[in-house]
Amino acid sequence: MKRILAMLLALVMIFALAACSSNTTPTPTEAPAGNGAEAPADNGGNETPAPANNGTSEIAGTYDITVWVADAIVDLTKKQIEDFNSSNEYGITFNATVEAVGEGDAATNMITDVAAGGDIFCFAQDQFARLVQANALSKLGVQAAETVKSANDPGVVAAATTGDELFAYPLTSDNGYFMYYDKSVIPEEDLDSLEKLVADCEAANKYFSMETDTSAWYIASFFFATGCHSNWVTDADGNFISVDDNFNSPEGLIAVKGMKKLVDSPMYLSSSDGAGFDSGCAIVVTGTWAYETVSGILGDNLGATDLPSFTVDGQEYHMGSFNGCKLMGVKPQTDANKAAALHRLAQYLTGEAAQLERFQAVGWGPSNLADQANAEVQASPALAALLKQNAACSVPQGQIHGSWWDIAKVIGTDVENATDEAGLQAALDNYYNAISALFTMSEAEKEAWSVIGNICGTNWDTDFPMSEAGGCFVSEPLELHAGEELKVRQGASWDVNYGVNGLNGDNLVVEADGTYTVVLDMTDESLTLQPA
Amino acid sequence: MKNETAPAGSLKRHMGLKASNTISNTIIYILLVIMSIVWLIPFICIVLQSFRVESTWQVGYVIPKQWGWKNYIDLWHTDFKKWYLNTLIIALVTAVIQTVIVLCMSYTLSRFRFKLRKPLMQFMLILGMFPGMLTMIILYRVLKDLGLTQANAVPGLILVYVASSGMGYYVSKGFFDTIPKSLDEAARVDGATRAQVLYKIILPLAKPIVIYTILTAFMAPWGDFVFARYISFGTSAGMNVAVGMYNWLNLDQIGQCYTRFCAGGVIVAIPVTILFMCLQKYYVEGVTGGAVKG
Known part of the structure; x- marks a missing residue:
């Protein structure tokens, strides 16, 4: 028994040791030249004009790297890295391990353990803010940023920007949606009108498929049609600091009325699956990724075009779409030379030639402006429809708070269940409340003290700001009347509040009319009124 | 099947023990068949789908139109x-x-x-x-x-x-x-x-x-x-x-x-x-x- 146990333990140890030894990756053979003191971010991607004199000695060398890309382009990426190795002027050679990691999972995988993640990885733009916050992206150098900005779609550049800085390279610009339809069911003259399309589907007993029950991404289409917007502002660390959102507005109400026209149809189906054409759909609203599936099913009957318009109160609104993209990021490195080399590779992999190759191999829509104008790209039915939709009405998908998707998708089911206009309005109110509740205050706002009470014509619903002065918090002069009551609280919430007898004390009652400043003295926690 | 103890309905009294056994067995077997169908359908679907070679996406039917080993070779x-x-x-x-x-x-x-x-x-x-x-x-x-x-x-x-x-x-x-x-x-x-x-x-x-x-x-x-x-x-x-x-x-x-x-x-x-x-x-x-x- 003992012998067996001992053997088992030994076995376990051997496992551990074997794994240890095989894990030690050889360090990149660095160039002997002195390491530049530049930070990786600044160094990264600098297109050195005379590489023979300057760049080569600094960053030349062989580097072992891991690259994460989607399954579909693993082989292509391997080839492109080989091309880079043989063509670059800097003397860089990459020993790349290319792994298939879906763009949808990239952030989750990176954030699990940034140190063990891919050195270069691709991700869908909605993960950008999380990745910046997790320190998983390194900033582009000034020149690289300039090159990227001038060569790419401005919407995509915005998606890779937080604060004023670029943190990723645009890979594609095809993450939007448009309409596939079955030419044998839908007459061409009806394509511009949602009402006619719905009627055609009902007449043919075929489904009109758009995923408005479960996806805010598609729901937004109706809101963009009426000119609503939801713009989120991020700071340089990728934190969300404010939102400008008007979904709950008269325009928003028009939008949900338009949506109601679709979802009330018996032939409405909430799905964005291109394979739906095999099971009774005549129209599916989805994106370029479904093209192969749809063309496999419909063949010559495949039609793809921009979204239709809906009419509310006699006015037409062209349905909008998100215009999103995929990005390629470079992980921050401890070795500045490796970082610089990686940035050069990323720039190459997202350059004009590489994007065109990717389009030819797997049909990904380029973000590069020159590629977008390419005749071959223009001739692709799905990309042509996407570009048409983008031209008609589309909103670049900038930085959006992660919770927005869950909050906004509820509109879909709320609208479906609503029976009258009040119900529709209630759907928007719910949305508005959730957005407001979500928005966390800044640290400064959380710290700030304010006066609240039934004073100056308010009724315990307005906070009057206070400023700090030598250990005291002092309000602006306020005109108070006898009998009015007030308290002082922090962060516009009742978690921390002061009354006449200290923390959580009673309301302070004004004894005589007059203009006072409210003073909270933190040294003895006393709350007093002082005539101004 | 304990039918020998005090049959409740008059119908049962007229039936022989064998007949009522047959009926209850039939009901039980029908139930079991239904349950096994419910349990087995997902597996049968997966097996059938894996032999479908005319398309690679999800479709609205179960029986493949063209059979083949392509998916396994892939x-x-x-x-x-x-x-x-x-x-x-x-x-x-x-x-x-x-x-x-x-x-x-x-x-x-x-x-x-x-x-x-x-x-x-x-x-x-x-x-x-x-x-x-x-x-x-x-x-x-x-x-x-x-x-x-x-x-x-x-x-x-x-x-x-x-x-x-x-x-x-x-x-x-x-x-x-x-x-x-x-x-x-x-x-x-x-x-x-x-x-x-x-x-x-x-x-x-x-x-x-x-x-x-x-x-x-x-x-x-x-x-x-x-x-x-x-x-x-x-x-x-x-x-x-x-x-x-x-x-x-x-x-x-x-x-x-x-x-x-x-x-x-x-x-x-x-x-x-x-x-x-x-x-x-x-x-x-x-x-x-x-x-x-x-």
């Missing part, structure tokens, strides 16, 4: 074989080590009397109440420091699956308790060592429980997803089948990979099915055997 050209091998290695090694540990543990706790035996058992019971998921992050860190993540996930996962196996002794200890101690004593009197008692007396009598232990030890790593994904993230070489195949369900992949995914599912199910078919008669015996005496 599987061969992906990393699937690597994942499959990983899973097989993990499951087999875990099954062997875990079975040995569990049986030794059970034998010890069932036959030996030593200080702190009861507290030890109670301690393990309490320890077992903590959900294993809670330890995921710290385990990841430990394994990472040992170099057992990502490409080396296979030994790492084996280590994790095996590490706590001693605590799963309950069922087999219960079974061992039902084997009379006098057998041990007789063997000891004849000069057998403790180990010989286990090998030559207890284990042959406890065959069902050994089989049960092997099966459960094999199944847990075979189907694991959450932990395996966490340990092997982003590295195809260290993934098991569940994690690897999950990548095919991405939005831009599923249209091309759906039928291949089904084919993979069928291949994954084959060894488990064979294992169960061969060992099922022991399995039921094993699970209930320990229940006779706790």
Whole structure:
């Protein structure tokens, strides 16, 4: 028994040791030249004009790297890295391990353990803010940023920007949606009108498929049609600091009325699956990724075009779409030379030639402006429809708070269940409340003290700001009347509040009319009124 | 079918015992048939889909229009074989080590009397109440420091699956308790060592429980997803089948990979099915055997 146990333990140890030894990756053979003191971010991607004199000695060398890309382009990426190795002027050679990691999972995988993640990885733009916050992206150098900005779609550049800085390279610009339809069911003259399309589907007993029950991404289409917007502002660390959102507005109400026209149809189906054409759909609203599936099913009957318009109160609104993209990021490195080399590779992999190759191999829509104008790209039915939709009405998908998707998708089911206009309005109110509740205050706002009470014509619903002065918090002069009551609280919430007898004390009652400043003295926690 | 006692309805009184037996059997069999259809349909669908070659995406019908082996051949050209091998290695090694540990543990706790035996058992019971998921992050860190993540996930996962196996002794200890101690004593009197008692007396009598232990030890790593994904993230070489195949369900992949995914599912199910078919008669015996005496 003992012998067996001992053997088992030994076995376990051997496992551990074997794994240890095989894990030690050889360090990149660095160039002997002195390491530049530049930070990786600044160094990264600098297109050195005379590489023979300057760049080569600094960053030349062989580097072992891991690259994460989607399954579909693993082989292509391997080839492109080989091309880079043989063509670059800097003397860089990459020993790349290319792994298939879906763009949808990239952030989750990176954030699990940034140190063990891919050195270069691709991700869908909605993960950008999380990745910046997790320190998983390194900033582009000034020149690289300039090159990227001038060569790419401005919407995509915005998606890779937080604060004023670029943190990723645009890979594609095809993450939007448009309409596939079955030419044998839908007459061409009806394509511009949602009402006619719905009627055609009902007449043919075929489904009109758009995923408005479960996806805010598609729901937004109706809101963009009426000119609503939801713009989120991020700071340089990728934190969300404010939102400008008007979904709950008269325009928003028009939008949900338009949506109601679709979802009330018996032939409405909430799905964005291109394979739906095999099971009774005549129209599916989805994106370029479904093209192969749809063309496999419909063949010559495949039609793809921009979204239709809906009419509310006699006015037409062209349905909008998100215009999103995929990005390629470079992980921050401890070795500045490796970082610089990686940035050069990323720039190459997202350059004009590489994007065109990717389009030819797997049909990904380029973000590069020159590629977008390419005749071959223009001739692709799905990309042509996407570009048409983008031209008609589309909103670049900038930085959006992660919770927005869950909050906004509820509109879909709320609208479906609503029976009258009040119900529709209630759907928007719910949305508005959730957005407001979500928005966390800044640290400064959380710290700030304010006066609240039934004073100056308010009724315990307005906070009057206070400023700090030598250990005291002092309000602006306020005109108070006898009998009015007030308290002082922090962060516009009742978690921390002061009354006449200290923390959580009673309301302070004004004894005589007059203009006072409210003073909270933190040294003895006393709350007093002082005539101004 | 206890129809002989006081039939309630007048109808029943006119029927013979045989007729009413037939009726109740018919009803029961119809019910059973319906239930088995409900249970089997998903599996049949997966098998049928895996032979569909006219398209690779989800469709609204079940019977393929064109049959073929294309999906299985496609599987061969992906990393699937690597994942499959990983899973097989993990499951087999875990099954062997875990079975040995569990049986030794059970034998010890069932036959030996030593200080702190009861507290030890109670301690393990309490320890077992903590959900294993809670330890995921710290385990990841430990394994990472040992170099057992990502490409080396296979030994790492084996280590994790095996590490706590001693605590799963309950069922087999219960079974061992039902084997009379006098057998041990007789063997000891004849000069057998403790180990010989286990090998030559207890284990042959406890065959069902050994089989049960092997099966459960094999199944847990075979189907694991959450932990395996966490340990092997982003590295195809260290993934098991569940994690690897999950990548095919991405939005831009599923249209091309759906039928291949089904084919993979069928291949994954084959060894488990064979294992169960061969060992099922022991399995039921094993699970209930320990229940006779706790």
